[in-house]
Amino acid sequence: MAxxxxxxxxxxxVEIVEEAPREGMQIExxxxxxAQKIGLINRLSRTxxxxxxxxxxxxxxxxxxxxxxxxxxxxxxxVDGVRYRALAFNARGRERRAAFEPPISAGPDEERYATGVxxxxxxxxxxxxxxxxxxxxxxxxxxxxxAEAGARAAGISINAAWGSNWRGEFSQDxxxxxxxxxxxxxxxxxxxxxxxxxxxPMGWNLPHHVAAQVAEIRRRWPSITTFHLHLxxxxxxxxxxxxxxxxxxxxxxxxxxxxxxxxxxxxxYCGNGRATGMIATExxxxxxxxxxxxxxxxxxxLVEIALWLSAVLGRPLRGRVPQAGPxxxxxxxxxxxxxxxxxxxxxxxxxxGPRAYAGSRSxxxxxxxxxxxxxxxxxxxxxx
Numbered sequence: 001m002a003x004x005x006x007x008x009x010x011x012x013x014v015e016i017v018e019e020a021p022r023e024g025m026q027i028e029x030x031x032x033x034x035a036q037k038i039g040l041i042n043r044l045s046r047t048x049x050x051x052x053x054x055x056x057x058x059x060x061x062x063x064x065x066x067x068x069x070x071x072x073x074x075x076x077x078x079v080d081g082v083r084y085r086a087l088a089f090n091a092r093g094r095e096r097r098a099a100f101e102p103p104i105s106a107g108p109d110e111e112r113y114a115t116g117v118x119x120x121x122x123x124x125x126x127x128x129x130x131x132x133x134x135x136x137x138x139x140x141x142x143x144x145x146x147a148e149a150g151a152r153a154a155g156i157s158i159n160a161a162w163g164s165n166w167r168g169e170f171s172q173d174x175x176x177x178x179x180x181x182x183x184x185x186x187x188x189x190x191x192x193x194x195x196x197x198x199x200x201p202m203g204w205n206l207p208h209h210v211a212a213q214v215a216e217i218r219r220r221w222p223s224i225t226t227f228h229l230h231l232x233x234x235x236x237x238x239x240x241x242x243x244x245x246x247x248x249x250x251x252x253x254x255x256x257x258x259x260x261x262x263x264x265x266x267x268x269y270c271g272n273g274r275a276t277g278m279i280a281t282e283x284x285x286x287x288x289x290x291x292x293x294x295x296x297x298x299x300x301x302l303v304e305i306a307l308w309l310s311a312v313l314g315r316p317l318r319g320r321v322p323q324a325g326p327x328x329x330x331x332x333x334x335x336x337x338x339x340x341x342x343x344x345x346x347x348x349x350x351x352x353g354p355r356a357y358a359g360s361r362s363x364x365x366x367x368x369x370x371x372x373x374x375x376x377x378x379x380x381x382x383x384x
Contacts (some may be wrong), residue, residue, distance in 0.1 A: 011246065012253040014293045015051060017228075017336025018044055018281055020309070021072075022087065023266035026065050027274050028313060034068045036312055038075040043305045044261065045079040048297040049281070053085050053258075057093035063268075065268040072095070078103040089128050110226065114155035115139045115147035117173060117181045121202065126269040139185055147189040155226075156182040156256035157197035165271045170204075172213055176220070183221060195226040201233040202270045203234020203277075207244035214248045228256040230261075233263060233277040234264030235319070239287070242279060246293075259284045262306045263318030281307055284328050299326045305353065325350030337364055354373075 025032065044052055054076065060067035069198055070085070078084060083133050084103045088094040097104060106112055118124040121132045146154060156179055160383045163169040174219075179196065196217055210229070219223055229245055231238040242257050259281040266276030282302040288294040291364060299321065306322040323344055332350070337359040341347055349356035 002060045009251055011251040011256045011293055012143060014288055015225045015254065015256045016049060016281060016284060017256060017258045018052045018261065019258050019278060020264055021262040022055045023278060024260045026063055027266040028264065029267060030063060030064050032312065034035060034071050037072045040309065041076045045082050047301040051083045056087035073100045075353035076085050099294060110153040110155045113151040115142050116159065118159045119170045119180050120168040122165050123160050123164055123270060127267065139182065143185045143189055146191060150273060151191050154186045154191045154193045154195055155195035159199035160201055161198045162200050162209055163202060169190045172216060172268050175213060176216060180238065188226035192223050193222055193343045195228065196224050197228040199230040199267060200232055201267050202272065203232035205231050205237050205241040207237060210241040211248040214245045225252055228254065230258040231279065232277055234272050234275060238279045241285060257284060261302065262309050277318050282319045282321045286321045288293035290327065323347060
């Protein structure tokens with residue numbers, strides 16, 4: 001990774017958006033308490049992450065896990081420098097959300113003034129009881145309101161972008177055509193489009209398709225410099241797809257990547273449930289920090305949150321770093337005389353110390369030459 005870090009100037013700026021309190025909680029058990037949700041947000045707020053989606057203002061009939069969103073927001077402890085955001089899909093939801101601004105942030109113009117459309121009409125109907133034609137019909141009103149408000153920038157978006165469990169795979173031409181129709185509306189009123197959001201709720205992303213779409217958007221619309229990806233990891237491609245987008249963009253761009261602690265997440269209307277998952281925040285942050293692209297995020301705290309959340313949910317989560325630990329730095333490198341490590345529990349020695357492998361076999365004997373080459377560390381080995 002050294003060459004990548006040294007060549008930091010060739011990569012875009014990167015931002016991680018934490019989605020566990022919203023995307024993650026909406027697919028989890030209704031038994032998760034309000035206090036646990038508050039605890040999750042407060043823990044995440046102190047990791048160095050700068051952007052957290054705390055929930056959504058939706059019908060408790062259809063998403064009961066969000067029924068306590070007001071109580072959650074009333075109980076959190078906002079941290080300066082952290083942006084908190086919540087989703088709302090209709091006027092009633094936006095009215096409820098407005099009561100919590102701040103700490104909820106409305107965001108810059110390119111987020112506040114945005115058009116969008118789903119490629120899959122079936123998913124849209126199942127998810128929020130609307131049709132693609134309904135979304136398209138709203139575009140002129142959104143653009144008109146933005147122009148009247150003096151918006152200085154706008155965004156365009158597509159969702160269910162790469163494929164649908166009901167409609168199959170979508171082509172780059174289909175995606176680009178729907179983006180072009182939105183771009184032209186903004187162009188007609190003289191508001192520059194600077195941001196594109198691309199969602200993939202059913203996990204059809206493939207790295208080469210993501211890279212090709214990002215490159216095509218840059219080629220056609222140079223004014224778009226912010227790329228926001230919401231990729232689900234249903235079939236194990238999301239982290240690779242995010243990296244492919246990263247590699248396709250230059251230093252003049254910004255890449256925003258949604259992730260979720262432990263990789264939890266999913267929509268109950270997409271047909272895959274909790275199997276959908278997202279990029280694990282701890283894995284993404286570890287990758288980006290190793291590349292020198294983000295800083296100030298405490299990977300150790302993310303690991304502890306993932307393990308805490310695993311206990312709350314009562315099952316192992318999807319992240320890899322909480323299992324093996326981050327790559328050791330000079331202060332945390334493994335003792336050379338470490339005994340044999342075989343189980344996941346023993347591998348926790350990176351954070352739990354020697355008690356994690358108490359009783360494990362050692363490959364070394366006191367007469368081994370290695371004892372003469374390394375500092376003796378009695379607490380890092382056991383007798384054979």
